[in-house]
Amino acid sequence: MVSPAHFIALSVILFVIGAVGVLVRRNAIVVFMCVELMLNAANLAFVAFARMHNGLDGQLIAFFVMVVAAAEVVVGLAILTSIFRARRSASVDDANLMKY
Amino acid sequence: MSHHMLLAGPAAETTRVLAYWVLAVISVTSALGMILARRAVHCAMMLALVMLSLAVMYVELGAPFLAFVQVIVYTGAVLMLFLFVLMIVGITAADSIIETIRGQRLWAALGGIALLVLLSLVIGHAAIGPSPPATAKFGNGNLNALAQLLFTKYVFPFELTSALLITAALGAMVLAHRERTGPKPTQRELAARRIASGRPTPLPGPGTYAQHNAVDMPALLPDGTQSSLSVSPVLSGPTPDVSDYPEGLPEGSSEAEPARLASPAGSAGSADSGGQEAGDQW
Structure with missing residues (x-):
């Protein structure tokens, strides 16, 4: 019997893996991918809760999350491209101009 | 479905x-x-x-x-x-694989475990029952039910997402746009640059005289040796790294120089870790 709790547990695991990836990785594109993984994990929890509560609001919110994530990726990757063009690097450690 | x-x-x-x-x-x-x-x-x-x-x-x-x-x-x-x-x-x-912040991975792993414990406790305390029997809106009627909800209860957020998407598209265009700082090189200048570079012809194609025509097979020269120029540096080795390109990427490298000179903080930041490390950042 697969209950919503199984899916919630999986979503927790994926979310934690994504969070650790954000903390550990230094390539900005990979950090972005880890953020996407966290958003996907949250979506899975939303859909599982929608099934559990027998309503579609959770699915709709997951849909909105996907739209916002797509917009975020577009802007974020454009920022990365322009940073790479100026600095020849996509490491998050190299974008330190604001520090000085 | x-x-x-x-x-x-x-x-x-x-x-x-x-x-x-x-x-x-x-x-x-x-x-x-x-x-x-x-x-x-x-x-x-x-x-x-x-x-x-x-x-x-x-x-x-x-x-x-x-x-x-x-x-x-x-x-x-x-x-x-x-x-x-x-x-x-x-x-x-x-x-x-070099840690720039000491203990970063250890602390990240500890933080991850802490987050996992926290979320597991939250979910363990919540009463998550079995899912009720699926109704039509989780099957064939899913699309209709979602549309009905989207255009009645959630119509305002839906309109907001359109504003968000337009903003994102505009933002991406503005950020990815590059102003040309110098005059556009003419065909005559490009030809002169090409002759001056020492290789006026294009690079040889891969695998022309080899047994396969895959892009990672080097072409054979008339004397039977393999031409390393015929394979893209990206494909040539098992672990190619960016140090193959002293200027980063082969194309547009001449445009990169002013940008690099214009950022003294970047060179100061990578000076302490050595020149080779800057290539290994990737």
């Missing part, structure tokens, strides 16, 4: 349990592989695997519309965008 109606009985239940565990193992393994793989392209492929397994789970959870959106938007559009940017930024992109 009427599998909830079609599949019933103990056999269907076993299938569902089996599907869940197979997908769970695949998605967790590839998520772990994503944060452990050094090359950014491998990370993207692993992420694709996670997203596709989640799409199958959405079908299982009675969200066929979201499953398709997941495949089309995430795996199709977002991940392709990631791959395009990886191609621009350099396919050889690999993370350095």
Whole structure:
């Protein structure tokens, strides 16, 4: 019997893996991918809760999350491209101009 | 998508349990592989695997519309965008394994474990019951029910997302736009530059006289030796790195020099870690 709790547990695991990836990785594109993984994990929890509560609001919110994530990726990757063009690097450690 | 109606009985239940565990193992393994793989392209492929397994789970959870959106938007559009940017930024992109902040990985692992414990406790305390029997809105009527909800109760957020998408498209165009600082080189100047470079002809194509015509097979020179120029440096070695390109990327390297000179903080930042390290950042 697969209950919503199984899916919630999986979503927790994926979310934690994504969070650790954000903390550990230094390539900005990979950090972005880890953020996407966290958003996907949250979506899975939303859909599982929608099934559990027998309503579609959770699915709709997951849909909105996907739209916002797509917009975020577009802007974020454009920022990365322009940073790479100026600095020849996509490491998050190299974008330190604001520090000085 | 009427599998909830079609599949019933103990056999269907076993299938569902089996599907869940197979997908769970695949998605967790590839998520772990994503944060452990050094090359950014491998990370993207692993992420694709996670997203596709989640799409199958959405079908299982009675969200066929979201499953398709997941495949089309995430795996199709977002991940392709990631791959395009990886191609621009350099396919050889690999993370350095040198820690710049001491103990970063240890603290990140501890933080991850703490987060896992916290979330597990929260979920363990919540009463998550079994899912109720699926109604039509989790099967055939999913699309209609979602549309009804979207255009009545959530119509204002829906309109807001259109504003967000327009803003994002404009922002991406503004950020990716590059002003030309110098005059555009004429064909005469390009030809003179090419002659002056010492190689007026194009680079040889790969594998022309070899046994295969794959792009990673080097072409054979008339004396039988392999021409290293015929294979892209990206494909030539098992672990190619960015030090093959002293200027970063081969094309546009002449435009990179003013940008590098204009950023003294960047050179100051990488000066302490040595010149070779700057190439190993990837």
